[in-house]
Amino acid sequence: MIQVRELTKLYGKKQVVENVSVDIQRGQITSFIGPNGAGKSTLLSMVSRLLDADTGEVLIDSTNTKKLKSNEFSKRVSILKQSNFMNVRLTIRELVSFGRFPYSKGRLNEEDEKMVDQAIDYMDLKELENSYMDELSGGQRQRAFIAMVIAQDTDYVLLDEPLNNLDMKHSVQIMKILRRLVDELGKTVIIVLHDINFASVYSDRIVALKNGRVVKDGPTEEIIQSAALKEIYDMDIPIQQMDNCRICVYFNS
Amino acid sequence: MKKRYLIPALIILSVISLFVGVSSISIIDLLDFQSEETQIFLISRLPRLVAILLAGAGMSMAGLIMQQLSRNKFVSPTTAGTLDATRLGILVSMLLFANASMLEKMTVAFAFALAGTFLFMQILDRIKFKDAIFIPLVGLMFGNILSSITTFFAYKADVIQNMSAWLQGDFSMIMKGSYELLYISIPVFIIAYIYANRFTVAGMGEDFSKNLGLKYRSVVNIGLVLVALITATVVLTVGMIPFLGLIIPNIVSIFKGDHLQKTLPHTAMLGAIFLLACDILGRVLIYPYEISISLMVGVIGSFIFLFLLFRRKAYA
Numbered sequence: 001m002i003q004v005r006e007l008t009k010l011y012g013k014k015q016v017v018e019n020v021s022v023d024i025q026r027g028q029i030t031s032f033i034g035p036n037g038a039g040k041s042t043l044l045s046m047v048s049r050l051l052d053a054d055t056g057e058v059l060i061d062s063t064n065t066k067k068l069k070s071n072e073f074s075k076r077v078s079i080l081k082q083s084n085f086m087n088v089r090l091t092i093r094e095l096v097s098f099g100r101f102p103y104s105k106g107r108l109n110e111e112d113e114k115m116v117d118q119a120i121d122y123m124d125l126k127e128l129e130n131s132y133m134d135e136l137s138g139g140q141r142q143r144a145f146i147a148m149v150i151a152q153d154t155d156y157v158l159l160d161e162p163l164n165n166l167d168m169k170h171s172v173q174i175m176k177i178l179r180r181l182v183d184e185l186g187k188t189v190i191i192v193l194h195d196i197n198f199a200s201v202y203s204d205r206i207v208a209l210k211n212g213r214v215v216k217d218g219p220t221e222e223i224i225q226s227a228a229l230k231e232i233y234d235m236d237i238p239i240q241q242m243d244n245c246r247i248c249v250y251f252n253s
Numbered sequence: 254m255k256k257r258y259l260i261p262a263l264i265i266l267s268v269i270s271l272f273v274g275v276s277s278i279s280i281i282d283l284l285d286f287q288s289e290e291t292q293i294f295l296i297s298r299l300p301r302l303v304a305i306l307l308a309g310a311g312m313s314m315a316g317l318i319m320q321q322l323s324r325n326k327f328v329s330p331t332t333a334g335t336l337d338a339t340r341l342g343i344l345v346s347m348l349l350f351a352n353a354s355m356l357e358k359m360t361v362a363f364a365f366a367l368a369g370t371f372l373f374m375q376i377l378d379r380i381k382f383k384d385a386i387f388i389p390l391v392g393l394m395f396g397n398i399l400s401s402i403t404t405f406f407a408y409k410a411d412v413i414q415n416m417s418a419w420l421q422g423d424f425s426m427i428m429k430g431s432y433e434l435l436y437i438s439i440p441v442f443i444i445a446y447i448y449a450n451r452f453t454v455a456g457m458g459e460d461f462s463k464n465l466g467l468k469y470r471s472v473v474n475i476g477l478v479l480v481a482l483i484t485a486t487v488v489l490t491v492g493m494i495p496f497l498g499l500i501i502p503n504i505v506s507i508f509k510g511d512h513l514q515k516t517l518p519h520t521a522m523l524g525a526i527f528l529l530a531c532d533i534l535g536r537v538l539i540y541p542y543e544i545s546i547s548l549m550v551g552v553i554g555s556f557i558f559l560f561l562l563f564r565r566k567a568y569a
Contacts, residue, residue, distance in 0.1 A: 050460050074466030081460045087324050088456050089510040098454060101465040106450030106514065132510060152465070 001026055002047060002156065002190070007056035009042050009212075016042045018212040019056070026155070028204035029182050029189045033196055033223075035233060038209040040192045041160050047190070048079035048158050060156070074102040078149045079158040092136075092144045093129040096120055099151030115151050123147040123177070139170030146177060150185075157181065159191045163198065171195075175202045200224045201245045208232045224248065259522045263306075266529040270305065271298050273533055275541045296429045304432040305424060305532050306525045308491050311438035311483040313524025314445055314517065316498025317505075319370075321456035321513060322476045323377055326506070327389035329498035330370075330484045334396035336495070338369020339481075339488045340416070341403045348410055355434060355489070362489055367481035369399060374477065386562075422492035422547035424532055437486045441479050442521065449513035452476055456511065493547055494528070496554030501527060503561050 002024040009017040017039040024030050032040040045051040047058050049065055058065045060076060068076070090098075096119050100112040108116070120129050123143045133141060142162060149157055159178070163171040175198055181187040182204075193199045199206055199220070206223040208216035215232055216223050223229075224246045229237045237250045271294070272278055278298070282290035316329035323333070330336050342365025346358045353361075373392055380391065407416040445452075451472045454462050462469040487494065501524040502516075509516045528546070531553060535544035 048464070050463055069466075070463070070468065071466040074464060079460070079464050087326070088321075088453070089506055090453075090512055091510060094510070094512045098450075098465060101450070101454060101467070106453075 001061060002188075003059040003062075004043075004047060005057050005059065007043065007046055007053045007058065009039070009046060009051065010054050015212050017046065017053075020209075020212070020214050021056075022207055022214060022217060024188065024190055025205065026188045027182060027186055029178060029191065029202060030205045030207060031199040031203040031220075032190070032192045032207050032209060033194075033199050033232070034209035034215075037211075039212040040209050043209065044079070044158055044160050044190065044192055048077055049073060050079065050081075071102055074152070074154070076154050077156045077158065078152045078154040079160070080145050080149060080162060081160045089132050089134055091130050091132055092125055092147070093120065095133060095144055096125075096129075096147045096151050099148035099153075102152065115153060119147040119151040122150055137170075138165050139167070139173060142166060142170070142174055143177070146174070146181075150181070154187075156188045156190065159189070161192050161194060163193070163195065171198065178202065196224070196229070196248050196250070200248060221246065256519070256522075259519065259526065262526050263522055263529070266526060266533065267302055267306070270302050270529055270533055273536050274298065297427075300429050300432050301424050301427045302529075304427045304435055304491060305529050307435040307438050308487045308494060309497065309525035309528030310442065310521035311435070311524075312487055312494055312497040312528075313501035313520045314438075314442060315480040315483040317502035317513070317517065317520045318445060318452060318476045318480050319498070320502050320506075321452050321511065322473050323374065323388070324456055324458065325383075325385060325388050326503055327385060327499065328392060329496075329502075330480065331495045331497075331499055332389035332396070333370060333373045333392040334399055335366055335370045335373075335480065335484050336488060336493050337396040337399040337403070338372075339366040339485050340493070341365050341369075341399050342485070343489065344403050344407055344410075344412070344416060347412060347415065348406070359434060359485060359489055363481055363485040366485045366488075367478060369395075370477050370481055374473070421545050422494040422550070423545045424491060425543050425545075427491070432490050434486050434490050438483050441482050444475075445479055446514070446517055448472065448475060449517050453511065453513045456513075491546070495547060495551050496558060497524060497528060497550055500554050500557045500561065504557075 004020060004022045007017055007020045008015060020043060032044060034040055042051065046053045065073060096116050097108060099119065100108055100115060104112050120126055123146060125143060125147055128140060133144060162174055166174065178189050178191065179202055182189055203220050205218065206220050207214060208223060210232055216228050224239060226237055226239055229235065229248065235250060236253045237248045238253065240247045240249055276293055278290045278294055282288050283294060285291060312330065319328050319330065319333060320326055339362050342362035343358055345365065346353045346361035350357050373395055376391060376395065377388060380388065403416065407413050451467060454465055454467050455469055455472045459469045502520050505516050505520045505523055509519055531549040532546055535546060535549040538544055
């Protein structure tokens with residue numbers, strides 16, 4: 001379990017994240033949603049130690065993250081940021097191999113190679129493994145990054161808007177993969193999402209932020225309610241039940 | 254771009270280099286250890302070859318590390334002010350210590366090269382507009398500012414003539430006793446190879462590095478120290494060799510990608526081959542005179558650079 005305790009982050013005098021406390025359960029997908037500038041990405045960056053919090057602390061399975069060495073931390077928590085702008089010419093296999101960096105520092109042993117193979121197979125990238133990243137489509141590239149995270153073999157996988165710049169087909173593909181990571185491999189996924197319908201259909205829990213504060217936190221079906229969404233987004237959003245999915249029809253509200 | 258082509262090319266060019274020159278030397282002459290030919294061979298030809306190989310490999314490697322750490326294919330000691338900072342350092346050492354020893358000059362030049370490169374990386378951090386072409390332009394401007402400071406003080410101190418010797422890379426002055434500083438690049442090369450994987454990870458950005466548990470800042474700093482060391486030794490012994498650190502890593506990257514552990518040896522070898530070829534050409538073209546290496550590399554290199562610029566649109 002990840003326990004976020006009274007985290008605060010200031011940019012100048014502006015509080016971007018204000019006294020946030022959240023518990024994130026193991027073996028679930030937890031989505032962070034909220035309007036632009038709500039502090040979702042900042043919160044995720046602090047949990048993953050990319051940013052230092054001004055006050056507050058984060059506990060991972062009851063250990064304060066500050067007490068973990070960066071190498072140890074990277075074996076337990078991985079993070080993918082929104083725009084993995086790849087200027088570097090690496091093949092998929094080379095990139096995925098770097099997922100083993102915390103364990104092997106680049107000198108891969110047999111077990112590392114096995115993990116890399118598994119990750120590539122799991123993401124269905126075997127045929128592409130020797131293609132360069134800059135020759136791939138956005139969806140393939142995102143899959144390669146997720147394969148790297150699988151090779152990194154962390155309990156917690158954090159993703160900052162992984163669906164950015166992806167078309168519908170690839171967005172669905174990525175979300176299904178994340179669902180499988182949780183259901184099949186027992187990972188814990190925390191994800192920042194813009195599209196509330198993806199959050200509604202795929203996540204177990206939703207944490208809604210607004211102006212740096214948590215305004216809603218609970219199981220998906222409690223948050224995907226017109227009243228709750230009104231509070232988060234200041235919009236009247238009708239909700240339609242379709243099969244098992246609750247879809248927010250926000251386009252003309 | 255395979256090793257089985259690079260290594261024979263390197264050997265053949267090395268042999269040619271040893272036997273091209275004003276005084277003709279044949280292998281038979283070398284059998285007599287006392288002969289004048291053998292002396293020329295040992296005092297001039299061999300040091301020259303070693304200097305070319307080390308400088309070529311070193312500068313390309315420095316360029317590769319810089320490109321990786323700055324995440325920009327057009328950054329190199331030439332386009333980031335490192336060369337100019339080194340030259341300023343040499344001037345300062347000349348002004349401060351009247352008869353500076355090689356080691357004193359080296360220390361000051363290294364300090365300036367490091368400070369200059371570091372400053373450029375700081376500027377880079379602050380630039381929001383990270384266009385691939387814009388950043389080396391900033392670097393060139395930065396280098397020119399440093400260069401004009403150097404020229405100003407060199408003019409004041411009446412050492413312009415002396416300084417311009419460092420403006421032009423030149424292997425014709427390399428002799429036994431004047432190039433040994435270049436051997437510093439051998440341990441640098443080994444360290445760079447050990448750090449190759451870390452440089453590759455760092456090249457994918459700070460967030461990416463932190464995710465993999467890499468101490469980003471210290472890896473970048475080590476890289477900059479290596480770059481400054483190589484640049485300082487090369488400029489002090491040979492002079493400025495423009496473009497080398499820019500084009501060689503780019504050519505290798507096109508064929509072999511950016512996994513440094515795989516590309517470092519190729520980059521070093523291709524750099525040595527390219528510099529060797531330019532040097533031989535410069536010695537043969539207006540025989541028995543010589544065209545300086547920086548001119549040769551500058552002319553050939555700028556054409557390749559232009560080619561890379563246009564090509565970039567196709568594959569970026």
